[in-house]
Amino acid sequence: AQSVTQLGSHVSVSEGALVLLRCNYSSSVPPYLFWYVQYPNQGLQLLLKYTTGATLVKGINGFEAEFKKSETSFHLTKPSAHMSDAAEYFCAVKKAGNTPLVFGKGTRLSVIA
Amino acid sequence: GAVVSQHPSRVICKSGTSVKIECRSLDFQATTMFWYRQFPKQSLMLMATSNEGSKATYEQGVEKDKFLINHASLTLSTLTVTSAHPEDSSFYICSAHRAGTSYNEQFFGPGTRLTVL
Numbered sequence: 001a002q003s004v005t006q007l008g009s010h011v012s013v014s015e016g017a018l019v020l021l022r023c024n025y026s027s028s029v030p031p032y033l034f035w036y037v038q039y040p041n042q043g044l045q046l047l048l049k050y051t052t053g054a055t056l057v058k059g060i061n062g063f064e065a066e067f068k069k070s071e072t073s074f075h076l077t078k079p080s081a082h083m084s085d086a087a088e089y090f091c092a093v094k095k096a097g098n099t100p101l102v103f104g105k106g107t108r109l110s111v112i113a
Numbered sequence: 114g115a116v117v118s119q120h121p122s123r124v125i126c127k128s129g130t131s132v133k134i135e136c137r138s139l140d141f142q143a144t145t146m147f148w149y150r151q152f153p154k155q156s157l158m159l160m161a162t163s164n165e166g167s168k169a170t171y172e173q174g175v176e177k178d179k180f181l182i183n184h185a186s187l188t189l190s191t192l193t194v195t196s197a198h199p200e201d202s203s204f205y206i207c208s209a210h211r212a213g214t215s216y217n218e219q220f221f222g223p224g225t226r227l228t229v230l
Contacts, residue, residue, distance in 0.1 A: 043206060043223040090156060098145040098210050101219055105156045
């Protein structure tokens with residue numbers, strides 16, 4: 001079975017500081033990995049995804065993530081936090097085919113002025 | 114492309130009534146759709162997998178008689194919460210699989226906020 005662990009339910013950073021949201025996965029097969037962002041009372045927005053190829057993936061809004069198979073990790077980073085980045089972030093994993101995404105518990109990012 | 118809509122976006126109903134939520138893939142066909150539920154400040158939990166033309170597959174602990182799923186066409190799946198009670202109040206999100214890639218990308222609807230009084 002696949003699973004996702006997001007370390008830290010709440011991360012707080014200062015505006016302009018580095019954002020690092022941690023995600024580790026467990027999968028018996030090569031995984032497809034995703035990061036989503038959810039603003040209050042809204043649906044999910046895809047930030048980025050890793051499917052195949054380059055292990056460093058760039059997404060929207062300046063976010064990027066690196067797939068590290070040896071560490072079973074897919075941490076999300078952004079060099080400089082902006083106030084508008086404050087939201088809930090979910091890491092998710094899936095297998096190939098018509099299989100559902102399995103989500104981590106989420107990390108709430110707060111950005112302090 | 115790859116837009117998924119949900120209707121209604123928000124619904125308030127009295128306890129004991131039934132509520133139907135529609136999930137539509139607007140510009141692609143989806144043989145598989147998924148229904149998730151999200152309680153406040155929690156993650157998305159998969160409720161069921163909806164396959165066009167066949168019965169839905171429910172996750173453990175989800176009552177199939179309470180959450181009726183119908184996937185009658187390649188662009189529409191419906192979730193009916195029967196005899197809703199306050200504990201069913203939640204954010205319900207659907208997603209639709211677009212075939213054609215090895216990972217069968219999943220696209221999410223904007224969600225439906227259900228409040229049962």
